[in-house]
Amino acid sequence: MAKSFDEINSKIKDGEVVVVTAEEFKDLVEQKGVSQAAKEVDVVTTATFSPMCSSGAFLNFGHSDPPIRMSKIWLNDVPAYGGLAAVDTYIGATELSETRGFEYGGAQVIQDLLDGKRVELRAESYGTDCYPRKEITTYITLDDLNQAYLYNPRNVYQNYNAATNSTDRMLHTYMGTLLPQCGNVTYCTSGELSPLFNDPVFRTIGIGTRIFLGGAQGYVAWEGTQYIRNQEVIRDGVVQYSGATLAVIGDMKNMSSRFIRAASFEKYGTTLFVGIGIPIPVLDEDMASFLAVRNRDIYTQIVDYGVPRRSRPVLRKVSYEELRSGSVELNGKNVPTAPLSSLRKAREIAQLLKSLISQGKFFLQEPIQKLHEEGRFNPLKETEVE
Amino acid sequence: MQKVKVFMYFPPEKTDKPITYRLVKDYGLMFNILQAQIQPNKKGRLMAELEGTAENIEKGLQYLEEQGVEYRIFNKNIIWHEEKCVHCGACTAVCPSRALNMNGDEWTLTFDHSQCLMCELCVKACPLNAMDVNIFI
Ligand code: SF4
Numbered sequence: 121m122a123k124s125f126d127e128i129n130s131k132i133k134d135g136e137v138v139v140v141t142a143e144e145f146k147d148l149v150e151q152k153g154v155s156q157a158a159k160e161v162d163v164v165t166t167a168t169f170s171p172m173c174s175s176g177a178f179l180n181f182g183h184s185d186p187p188i189r190m191s192k193i194w195l196n197d198v199p200a201y202g203g204l205a206a207v208d209t210y211i212g213a214t215e216l217s218e219t220r221g222f223e224y225g226g227a228q229v230i231q232d233l234l235d236g237k238r239v240e241l242r243a244e245s246y247g248t249d250c251y252p253r254k255e256i257t258t259y260i261t262l263d264d265l266n267q268a269y270l271y272n273p274r275n276v277y278q279n280y281n282a283a284t285n286s287t288d289r290m291l292h293t294y295m296g297t298l299l300p301q302c303g304n305v306t307y308c309t310s311g312e313l314s315p316l317f318n319d320p321v322f323r324t325i326g327i328g329t330r331i332f333l334g335g336a337q338g339y340v341a342w343e344g345t346q347y348i349r350n351q352e353v354i355r356d357g358v359v360q361y362s363g364a365t366l367a368v369i370g371d372m373k374n375m376s377s378r379f380i381r382a383a384s385f386e387k388y389g390t391t392l393f394v395g396i397g398i399p400i401p402v403l404d405e406d407m408a409s410f411l412a413v414r415n416r417d418i419y420t421q422i423v424d425y426g427v428p429r430r431s432r433p434v435l436r437k438v439s440y441e442e443l444r445s446g447s448v449e450l451n452g453k454n455v456p457t458a459p460l461s462s463l464r465k466a467r468e469i470a471q472l473l474k475s476l477i478s479q480g481k482f483f484l485q486e487p488i489q490k491l492h493e494e495g496r497f498n499p500l501k502e503t504e505v506e
Numbered sequence: 507m508q509k510v511k512v513f514m515y516f517p518p519e520k521t522d523k524p525i526t527y528r529l530v531k532d533y534g535l536m537f538n539i540l541q542a543q544i545q546p547n548k549k550g551r552l553m554a555e556l557e558g559t560a561e562n563i564e565k566g567l568q569y570l571e572e573q574g575v576e577y578r579i580f581n582k583n584i585i586w587h588e589e590k591c592v593h594c595g596a597c598t599a600v601c602p603s604r605a606l607n608m609n610g611d612e613w614t615l616t617f618d619h620s621q622c623l624m625c626e627l628c629v630k631a632c633p634l635n636a637m638d639v640n641i642f643i
């Protein structure tokens with residue numbers, strides 16, 4: 121029997137909803153079968169806690185007296201965008217401090233704001249008739265800001281490559297430290313708990329879907345940048361390779377550094393760990409079979425990051441079950457694997473979202489518009505400079 | 507009881523001698539080998555953790571010196587700031603001794619100090635700055 125978003129929401133309101141995490145749901149399917157699990161469960165919670173570089177926040181400072189049209193802006197010496205209206209800015213997670221290099225960047229500014237710390241705001245302007253002031257240095261806190269919302273153009277990767285390094289030297293990458301001669305393999309998704317492995321065809325996730333974002337209730341705003349959707353990504357209803365992404369939005373004032381954490385990768389730079397949870401309604405048996413997917417069914421590819429090209433060689437295909445086992449076979453050797461995405465944190469989020477829904481504090485939002493059914497990730501064409 | 511980590515360098519002619527055995531037998535030291543590179547007739551290298559009373563450790567080290575074994579005591583250790591850790595696992599990718607390990611089904615980081623080789627690879631590999639070197643005198 122099919123259920124609608126509305127029916128599930130009234131159950132949430134009446135305190136009758138049955139919610140389980142994605143991992144619990146898969147176990148249930150193995151015990152009782154898909155059709156029984158589809159009957160018993162209304163909502164399944166999925167989650168991820170991973171470094172996501174394409175993250176940042178829009179901030180509005182309010183006006184000083186006399187006012188300034190800020191055209192160059194720094195927050196704790198990290199440059200923020202000055203090309204918006206007078207006192208609006210966007211601070212990106214990977215922007216580095218001009219004084220502290222790799223160890224401090226936009227991600228750390230965001231975390232400092234979330235932690236209630238005072239952040240130095242410095243701005244310059246060329247001065248106009250309406251905004252005469254040319255410079256300002258002051259301090260701000262999250263509470264002082266008129267608006268502060270995270271808007272991450274690319275989060276929640278459907279799937280991502282695993283990385284290794286065939287060269288003779290150690291590499292420091294956004295996929296962590298890669299030992300020489302394929303000495304390790306790193307991977308970066310929460311596998312079967314990760315949102316877009318559980319709704320690979322976007323039946324329930326689209327523009328307007330309400331999500332858990334960094335502790336707040338946020339939304340899917342758009343398709344993510346570098347969104348890939350086509351026949352090759354999904355075969356037999358299962359995600360095979362890197363695929364879709366989501367752009368997400370949420371109010372920073374309701375977030376916490378328990379679920380948003382600044383990070384810095386050696387010789388790479390700063391990035392933001394973003395905690396995201398997405399509830400998926402068990403609309404019918406078809407939806408339940410998508411949600412039943414296990415780590416042994418989902419694959420990614422081990423890619424050689426030792427080759428510094430856009431298309432890096434793929435060494436082999438590998439299941440998440442094998443990656444999670446602690447080692448994989450590569451060129452006849454047993455190579456240790458390590459995650460970069462925190463499964464423990466993702467589980468914490470999935471459990472928390474489950475209890476929010478059970479307590480009637482989080483309702484489902486049906487997408488107001490579907491995401492594109494086709495998505496291609498085109499390379500940058502370099503045109504000769506005339 | 508105290509614990510110290512020592513690097514020992516054996517001259518080629520000494521590697522056959524049961525020096526480590528004497529440390530255990532005569533000085534009652536617990537001897538935990540962390541890394542060893544010993545081949546007959548070559549200079550050998552051994553990294554071990556010694557555990558015993560302060561007095562016996564001192565005597566044991568004196569014995570090493572008498573036997574012509576050079577040694578170096580570690581004056582640093584690695585600290586894991588658990589409150590900063592998000593249990594991502596990035597540090598386990600580089601840890602050569604598995605001192606850092608993701609514990610089974612919980613996917614929670616565990617740190618076994620006694621297995622640590624002080625290579626400091628995890629300090630750079632941790633994106634959260636949760637691993638640190640602590641130097642003491
Ligand atoms: S890399 Fe750092 S944050 Fe991640 S598990 Fe290791 S110590 Fe914890």
Ligand code: SF4
Pocket residue numbers: 584600601602603604605606621622623624625626627628629
């Ligand atoms: S210093 Fe080296 S051996 Fe010790 S925990 Fe860190 S990586 Fe492992």
